[in-house]
Amino acid sequence: MAGEIFQINYENRDILNALRCHPEIEKTVLAKELNIAFKTLNKQLEFLEQSGFISMSPQLEIVKDRFYMCGISVGGSHCKLTLVNAQYKVISAEDMDKLCNKYGVFQQSFFVHRKNTREYGYKYFDTPDNLATLEIYINEIIQDIIRLDDLSRTSGAGELPPIISIGIALTGSIDLKKQIIIRSHNVRYLKNIKKEILLWPDTRYELKKRNIELIIDHNAKAMAVCEKFSLYHSDNKNHEYAGKKNIACFYLGSGISCGLILNNRVIRGARNFSGELGHIQIPRMPEFEGDALPKERCTCGRMYCMEHLLIWDVLGMSRDEFRKITSEEIK
Ligand SMILES: [Zn+2]
Structure with a gap:
């Protein structure tokens, strides 16, 4: 079943994103929204249902535990690791603990206990003061993700969802297209660092072999995208704003930044510096x-x-x- 993850192309990613925002949408309306022929949509929906990504009855819906995505945030003082499900919902603290204990992952000594008033499954570590240590931490975490992915292939159906992607969020100016950290004010050694530099050759090879995508982006912009989808969750306290085309998310960490979505597009700025309000x-x-x-x-x-x-x-x-x-x- 894991093999089908790799057949997720941009067209059916669009379908999944549309379903995240409009569960229970009628097929005819969905075809119109996505501007594709009804027959084509039906074929793609059938593939998604057969592969376990969606259920079609009684209504169209994403299967939330079909896969996990991993998020790592690298801030000026501390870093955070979490897993989100196919609905962009962060797993609970209880589920994270269970997963860590059962599979022996994310147990490295660099993880520290931090008071987390919300019941989210976060794992924290202090931001290292040099690049080599940060690389060790990130690569050790990714080795655990690779182990989890391997275990997901041998575990019973639905027991451990495969992890399909990793997102690393950083402060400052990040070139999303070129995948380069141009400059991170709060972490001075992160300057002109290509994504590949952060990964050991072995890690790169293992990720490629498994088709696990790794993307770096700006923390506040990543947060705004996640918030955009989260607003559609009926239990989100800002649910009434779901569907708004313009969103500003403020990020207060070691600095102040803002993720801006205007007319449903993330605003990056000519030098990828938009939203760095603090400066x-x-x-x-x-x-x-x-x-x-x-x-x-x-x-x-x-x-x-x-x-x-x-x-x-x-x-x-x-x-x-x-x-x-x-x-x-x-x-
Ligand atoms: Zn400044």
């Missing part, structure tokens, strides 16, 4: 005008960046102090 230069608030500026510059090298002034003037902290606190502590 927009702003005047100081009048009450701080006479105060001395901090000695350290912003991570981008300038002095009047929004996030730099927010950390220094409003929160009264150094960048290092800010990195160590959690969002709960700021509240």
Whole structure:
């Protein structure tokens, strides 16, 4: 059954995306939405149903546990790993624990315990201060994903979904087309790094052999895309905004950024720098005008960046102090 994953082409990816947004849609409406002939749509739906991706009765619906996708977020102070199902739903903390214990994965000593107020299955590790260590962490995680993928082929039907893709989200300017980290202000060693550099040759070979796709992108833009699909979940607290063509998602981590979707398209900017709100230069608030500026510059090298002034003037902290606190502590 795993082999059929590789037959997912862009046309039936479009169908899956449409079903994510409009479960229960009528076939005739779907054909019209996707601008394809009804006969062609029917053929593709049959393939998707036979391969276990969708169910057609009583209504059209994605089979949510048909596959997992893995997300790794590399932030300025900490990194996060999770798995999402075919409906872009993050697996629960309970399911993540079960999976880790049963298959002995994601148990490396670099993982740290972090208080997670939500019941999501996240695994955390501190962002290393050098590229070589980050590479070790990422490659060890991917080796576990490869092991899980192998186990999914031998396990009983539906017991362990195959992992079809890995997304690594980073801060700063990421060229999605060329798959290059141009510059990540909060992680200084990530500058002009091609995706391939992050992966050991063995890892690259194993991923290619299994057709597991690995993509790097900007964290806030990736978040906006995930949010766009998540809005359609009836239990999403912002469900009433599902179907909106324009979305802005703010990301508060070691810096401030924003993922922008306008007219259903992710806005990247001419230099892939759109949404890096934290580095927009702003005047100081009048009450701080006479105060001395901090000695350290912003991570981008300038002095009047929004996030730099927010950390220094409003929160009264150094960048290092800010990195160590959690969002709960700021509240
Ligand atoms: Zn800056």
